[in-house]
Amino acid sequence: MTSFLGKSVIVTGSSSGIGLATAVMFASRGANVTVCGRDAARVQSAVSACEEAERSAGHEIKVISVRGDITDRRVLKETVDTTLKSFGDRLDVVVANHGVILREGTGCLETWTEQCFHSTMTANVASVMALIQEAAPHLEKTRGNVVCVSSLGSQQALLLSTSYLMSKAALDHAVRCLALQLGPKGIRINCVNPTYVSSRVLRDINQPGEDLGSIIGRAYARETPLQGQVSGPEEQAEVILFLASDAARLVHGQCLVVDGGIGLKGLPNNYPALMA
Template structure:
């Protein structure tokens, strides 16, 4: 499949590590001018050293005013990948107000804030666009001790569907990708316990966790004009976990 993002400016949040890093590098390979957003300045510097064409900006997505100021200085943006997110795996009785606030501030408020400004610019310029949000299988299936995280990702799914309805007539597509466990460095560490690992794998028909490239491939497809008739969808990249 021949995909090119020449002459496109694509913003990726959470771009300095894990899935976001993989998406950023792939989009650069496909000719995009990638604007990489992350809270970790040092990690952004490393990313920039690997691909000099990447534009980087440090941003705390939980700060609504900072998001507005930063994004206004980076416009125009043609496409958006909302990849930034935080996770905390705790039983409900151990959740604090701070942990609740942290998850919703980044996973929901930050995503909505950055999307708002980019959609407003696309509408003002009367330009088409494509947005992909990174959600999770946890939005659609109960996972032990994921109550607050699952709630944030359920919000992402609902936001995706509703925004797709709102901006579809303006030729702006909005989709999300819902991965299973992904073998990022953090994912490998989190699922290093043999019992927990095999308990989850037993629920996945393909009997493996996702690699970063599995998610990157889905994101690239949904961003591209090869998915030009697809909007409002939440695409599981889960080896069949949600289907069986």
């Protein structure tokens, strides 16, 4: 088990899902953690979960929170500044996990809107670039690293969520381009591309009375080649921590798919039997 004792970590979008699991796992392994999110109650719950994890592991760390919309440059700057102030002017790891899927972007070409496209690209790409820009001078001091959370869908054509998938494809390529710029500064950057993980990110595209997550989850469970295993947030968090660790010191500019092999056969989102 990799230790992050004494390291300082920012995890955006960490009040639920993969972000929450990642923040808790970092705390359990000795890192000081900054939790980020928009909802006050969920952010506080995430802080409590991190504190419980560090107590159970026998560590003495700090867990802080910054609440707000990370697409707001002021919130983004506050996140980095508060982390530095709280953790001894040190920043070692940034996990850019935040992202959105908007209802308006899930339909066909006829219902696509520029507003949805721009909102999605701002949240999923531009704000990540801005966060890395803000953090890079401090990561250079510690020879730290960045892990972005993308999607298996960035590499697979789907019938739904075109704007979302375009944004994740752009994020993947941003990681590759930034690797050339950040590497000479001693900063590593990589990307995790998860399979479907049950998460609140689908909350904005559920129709009334519909649980889209359960429908997709059942389809993935049927079709995943690796013994039908469906990923939870913890499986993705383990890979994120690996990429952030010294064990991955020569892994740079990579987009690592964590999907149980389902991408090899095409995603269930395109199957006619998805709704069965």
